[in-house]
Amino acid sequence: MGDVPSLSPATASIRRAVRTALSALPEQPAAVVVALSGGADSLALAAATAFEARSAGIAVHSVTVDHGLQEGSDRVAADAAVVATSLGIAARVQRVEVTPTGEGPEADARAARYGALREIALAEGAPVLLGHTLDDQAETVLLGLSRGSGAGSLQGMAPARIDDDGMTWIRPLLAVRRETTREACAAERLTPWDDPHNTDHRYLRVRVRERVLPVLEAELGPGIAEALARTAEQLREDAEAFDEMIHETIEDIVEHAEAGISVSAAALAANPAALRNRIIRLVVQSEFGVGLSRGQTVEVARLVTDWSGQGPIDLPGCTAARVGGRIVFAAR
Template sequence: MLDPTIASVRLAVRTALRPFEGSGTTVLVALSGGPDSLALAAALAFEAPKAGVEAVSITVDHGLQEHSARVAARAAEQAREAGIADARVARVEVTGNGGPEASARDARYRAIREVALETGAGAVVLGHTLDDQAETVLLGLARGSGAGSLQGMSPHRIDERGLAWIRPLLGLRREATHAFCAASGLEPWSDPHNSDERFARVRVRNTVFPVLESELGPGIAEALARTAEQLREDNEAFAEMIDETIEDIVEHAEAGIAVSCAALAANPPALRGRIIRYVVSSEFGVALSRTQTLEVARLATHWKGQGPIDLPGCQATRRAGRVVFSAR
């Protein structure tokens, strides 16, 4: 009889592959060698032939730990043993700009994108679990970074190149991937960074969650994951509203873009703030903080002769009944 944990992981991968069935497309799995990605890679190797897709794996060697090259080579070997013939290793250089976690993540995703382009992949599958989602939401809540952060990681998104980024395991707990590896006879790599208390995510995982579950009862991770899902739905609805509104209230201005003050003021605060952030992000490629967004909104809603507001990469000025964003 098939082990239930093996069945649950395979089912999650099978569901993720349905849009690609019979297409012959390449599906790239990001494989670190840890239990989550190893379970995902093994399940993909099993399901890919039945779905009519080709599985390729990419293991990124960040070079940050002793024997990292050996760990990466072993992960690729395990992928081949599972049935993924094209198992690649990419060595990257982590610069340290923006902190070690962010730098390593940026380098890793660059390498994954490059291999996706080389192989003509239509999708990349990532091994994040429900526990990872809950940790992401809790960290976003602690930073006070708003609904955009609290919606967590998307289970499926399409990037600007048309590449699908899929997280099939977001509905499964981390214990399921560990059990999958044990039942399959797989020996995952244990990343020492996962027990390094210097990292906020590790402290959340090892200290904060046990306290929350002890004091509030079980089910905290599932509740946070549900919150993320609900906020993603809200965000999608807001995005549709912005798309419907933006063409009527935005116009090009000299060296920038302008938004009608009357239209901004007529919208509810939540939509008003999103329009402002959307305009600035689209035109200048920068993100505004909540404080900056509110100050810009005041140019439309509480005009008392304020002067220009300096923002990252641009300036906001009220002029002739419009808020004009221009490059600085």
């Protein structure tokens, strides 16, 4: 008998991560969709998912989104689909139109990509698996820190998220280093595509990846990326506890008002500032679908803690005013 090829540690690590993520779902899906760019991260994820799904009886689809923003993008997408097919995956290429919104090319491309993934996954009744790694998480935390928008922006990306419409997004590789995905591709003789945008310093994330993180590693020692990822995980745990407290509190202090919603000023005042501010943000987000900045939240809180007869506050999509003993949020 011939020798059985040994499984590389990198391949084993990624397969284990996928297996763990799939087993954590409330129930086993009939199918999953892998977001496949052709890069090392998504390619390693696709290969591991194909392997793990085979024994579990789960159908695997891949979607490669062609944004049409680079010359030859159609060829790159087609090549990725060919590789996916060779892995036993039902591959699909989806061309999208990227609409400028003023948020920047990265955000616009991401919105178009996620929209296509959502549409296909909902049609298949399947969760989407995304190839974000621990390195992506560390970069996301640093970018959140640079915005200065509080703990919410430092939570990074959640390992799993279920949207209101039931759409499920899973990131199995958030504990896996980027170099591990490249090692897995090499071990499985898969040739990843290197996106030139990933080395273009016009993009803030690229500058964080190639300039900021290496300096932090050099000056503070190794393990910075892992430390940032741990920070994100701890903050998500804190946020989940806060959210549970907020929802319990809101049931008792919120009432519907004409053209909006109102909150008891006395009840807000009785809560710590952190909880009070979170309640204000959640009420506005839930009722009007907009997020408040730190400054806007603090101004609303002053209607509770520093009331001196000031008039209504203009907020995105609504106004906030003190009426008697209540803070009334009304649609604009």
